[in-house]
Amino acid sequence: MSSTRVERADGLVTVIFDRPAKKNALGAEDWDILRRTLIEVTDDPGDRALLLTGAGGNFSAGADLSGSMNSGGGRGLTGGEQQSILFEMRAVGEIVDRLHRLPKPTLAAVDGVAFGVALGLVLACDLVLASDRARFCEVFVKRGLALDGGTSWSLPRQVGQRRAKQIAMLGDEFGADRALEWGLINEVVPADELPKVARDWANRLATGPTTALSLIKRSLDGSDSISFAQSLEDEARAQHIVFTTHDMREGITAFLERRPPKFTGR
Numbered sequence: 001m002s003s004t005r006v007e008r009a010d011g012l013v014t015v016i017f018d019r020p021a022k023k024n025a026l027g028a029e030d031w032d033i034l035r036r037t038l039i040e041v042t043d044d045p046g047d048r049a050l051l052l053t054g055a056g057g058n059f060s061a062g063a064d065l066s067g068s069m070n071s072g073g074g075r076g077l078t079g080g081e082q083q084s085i086l087f088e089m090r091a092v093g094e095i096v097d098r099l100h101r102l103p104k105p106t107l108a109a110v111d112g113v114a115f116g117v118a119l120g121l122v123l124a125c126d127l128v129l130a131s132d133r134a135r136f137c138e139v140f141v142k143r144g145l146a147l148d149g150g151t152s153w154s155l156p157r158q159v160g161q162r163r164a165k166q167i168a169m170l171g172d173e174f175g176a177d178r179a180l181e182w183g184l185i186n187e188v189v190p191a192d193e194l195p196k197v198a199r200d201w202a203n204r205l206a207t208g209p210t211t212a213l214s215l216i217k218r219s220l221d222g223s224d225s226i227s228f229a230q231s232l233e234d235e236a237r238a239q240h241i242v243f244t245t246h247d248m249r250e251g252i253t254a255f256l257e258r259r260p261p262k263f264t265g266r
């Protein structure tokens with residue numbers, strides 16, 4: 001049964017995992033909604049930023065272990081079941097990749113638990129806000145699972161190999177303060193303030209200069225795999241592109257006219 005809602009307002013697309021009785025565990029329909037939404041946000045110029053969050057005091061407890069992924073039941077998998085797990089995991093991987101590569105800014109707002117593949121979704125976002133009662137866990141090892149959700153890639157990049165191995169191989173829960181100290185999240189706010197602060201940040205992204213934000217994101221994400229000289233060339237090309245935008249003209253005009261800019265995403 002699907003439990004994910006999508007809301008749109010003023011350029012901001014909010015995806016809300018909403019099955020509180022199951023800690024917002026994610027099943028096939030949730031993945032389908034997320035996949036479709038990511039395609040829409042990629043293609044629709046009216047969608048200018050994405051906020052991922054959960055309802056009922058939790059982000060998500062990760063994959064729904066009672067659903068389609070819970071195959072085998074201790075009797076060993078048939079060849080067909082094994083194939084189907086590979087297929088499902090590739091499908092989930094494709095969705096996390098879409099999120100990671102989304103050409104619009106993304107923000108995760110985490111209250112309560114973000115476990116397993118849900119942690120992967122969080123780490124694939126550009127910015128992460130957490131409440132002071134957020135709990136994170138690379139829980140896979142506790143279930144006898146290997147890593148997924150792109151966390152084998154994002155964790156070492158965000159916290160370094162040494163800590164990534166601790167987080168992934170021990171599978172201990174950690175709180176928002178530790179996540180902040182390790183550089184996994186941007187800020188911690190009191191739980192009752194999280195919705196407001198998240199909306200403020202997300203609205204700032206959604207009313208920002210969309211092309212510039214997209215190019216900023218692309219250049220930072222790509223910086224690991226290119227030389228300094230290449231980054232300078234890429235920056236030149238990016239500025240060349242933003243000089244064709246209405247938002248760049250508006251940004252400079254607004255500065256000269258001593259008023260706040262009104263970016264429209266064009």
Ligand SMILES: CC(C)(COP(=O)(O)OP(=O)(O)OC[C@H]1O[C@@H](n2cnc3c(N)ncnc32)[C@H](O)[C@@H]1OP(=O)(O)O)[C@@H](O)C(=O)NCCC(=O)NCCSC(=O)/C=C1/CC=CC=CO1
Pocket residue numbers: 021022023025026061062063064065066069070089113115116117118139140143145148
């Ligand atoms: C630590 C918990 C998140 C919360 O604990 P607690 O507050 O004590 O609450 P519970 O009583 O345990 O949970 C309340 C109800 O929610 C159900 N539930 C919780 N998580 C899941 C889940 N992931 N799938 C299905 N259902 C879930 C729980 O059964 C309760 O239901 P009832 O009231 O009807 O009994 C704790 O719940 C917890 O540790 N949850 C599991 C976390 C987890 O292991 N997540 C999955 C990680 S694996 C993953 O994300 C990706 C894959 C990919 C590959 C293949 C296979 C699977 O996973």
